[in-house]
Amino acid sequence: MTEERTVPVPSSLMTLSGRLGRAVARASDIAMALAVLIAAGQYTEDYDLLLGSLMGLCLLARRRYPGTVMAAVMVLSVVQFVLDDRPETPLASSPAAYNVAVLFALMSVIHHSRTTWMPYLAGGSVLLAVLAGTMEVPLLGIKPFVDSGTLLTFWGLTLTVWLTAFALHTRRLYAESQADRALHIQREQEQRVRLAAARERADIARELHDVVAHSLAVMILQADGAESVLRKSPDMAQSALKTIAATGRDAIDDMHRIVRVLREGNQDSADSGPPRRLITLDEIKVVAERAQAAGLTVDVSVEVGEGRLAPAEEMTAFRIVQECLTNVLRHAGAGAGVDIRLHEERGTLLISVVDDGAGTLAGRGVGGSGGNGLVGMRERVELAGGTFEAGPRLGSGWHVRASIPTRTK
Incomplete structure (x- = not known):
């Protein structure tokens, strides 16, 4: 009699695959894009809705190109900051609620990046970008738009999102490894x-x-x-x-x-x-x-x-x-x-x-x-x-x- 070994198979919620898994993934991408678009619609500056729409559209490709989407959202955020810092009438609001797209893109890099260093680079980039908002460059006419209290709030939120996404990513990898191990043992048996x-x-x-x-x-x-x-x-x-x-x-x-x-x-x-x-x-x-x-x-x-x-x-x-x-x-x-x-x-x-x-x-x-x-x-x-x-x-x-x-x- 062959001894049977049992391996805990991960929950189906952690390993959705096939048609159902693709449908759930696509629905979550659309939900994130709509959330960013709705948030951008609450602002009245000329380019808020355009910038928010572009960020939302980028999120639709976050699973396939996480690094590229992260870079695009960061660039749009810089454009948003520049338009808000104009000496005349501001053309965009900064910071704004639709900047949550940055956090969504950060989560995407952690979950879907194929390299081990990308999650750390993405997290560090967000922290440095927020830190840059506290700096003033008089020669360029750039004024700080983030005070120390807001800086700590943004950093805390960024770190919380990063750690949560990293923990979920680790759990998903563990679940997949357990599923692969169970399949391997079954084939061996x-x-x-x-x-x-x-x-x-x-x-x-x-x-x-x-x-x-x-x-x-x-x-x-x-x-x-x-x-x-x-x-x-x-x-x-x-x-x-x-x-x-x-x-x-x-x-x-x-x-x-x-x-x-x-x-x-x-x-x-x-x-x-x-x-x-x-x-x-x-x-x-x-x-x-x-x-x-x-x-x-x-x-x-x-x-x-x-x-x-x-x-x-x-x-x-x-x-x-x-x-x-x-x-x-x-x-x-x-x-x-x-x-x-x-x-x-x-x-x-x-x-x-x-x-x-x-x-x-x-x-x-x-x-x-x-x-x-x-x-x-x-x-x-x-x-x-x-x-x-x-x-x-x-x-x-x-x-x-x-x-x-x-x-x-």
Whole structure:
């Protein structure tokens, strides 16, 4: 069972997207522009409405070009100040309520700028611009329009807006990162599930091949032998039939276990039926005896201390020997000699299976598996962290050698 990790997914209000998100964004832009325009309409100077309208129009592009919009609004504010400071009749009011467009543009830079330094530059520019309003330049005829009290008020308002917008921006980035993380973890979980399913299918395919191929090879050869000696030697025929029955029963038990795994998905669950039959190295002698009954000459040597191998290692060793005997029965047939050697050396289980290829079916066989047996053996050994080698011998026959690192139980 794959452990599931949960990541807090941000509120939908923080991560509006798609058509609804675009509609809300456009509505907020229009609302800001209208607020600036309405504020400008409260003043009676000649250029107040024009300047306010231009500032409002700039705000409509604040998401796409935040830096440019900030610069444009600041320039319009400077023009507003210059028009208000004319020695004759002022043409604009300064400061005015529609200067709130500067704060809106500042918020836009903080929220939508793609560089880390732009929010600080924008905030500093506003503070310096307000500070400049307290200065007097007699040569240019510029008089201050902001006193110290108004300066502190404007600075406080600017800093409040800047900090609030920066906090909301940080929260939005955190929400997006959490959403991305949740999506990434979900994809990882799905990938792990797919990989686990692929490994399980490969394991089941190997088990099916080992059970069916070996059992059927033994049963076919035993049935052929029983048929040929049925009238001449009923006792030998009866022995062959008993071997066929025992092999078939074991194969059916293994098939039931595999089918139960396919149906229930967990062969170790408490309610999955009878427990799985534990396969040990002792089973090698059983399959060797059945192979001898099928006509092979089998010499087995197992030099592994009791309790030295883990169950998975014993299962791997047994399946390799079983597949080797299956291949000898299939491709060499009765009369072939097989030498099986298993021994442990310096924490490594060494497996050697060699046949002489001298069987009566050499060259024609009883049906092949298209090389799946060798592939399955190699996969088993590699999964155990070992090495595998197989190939023809000089002269005739075949050899299989494998080494598997052992973990003492």
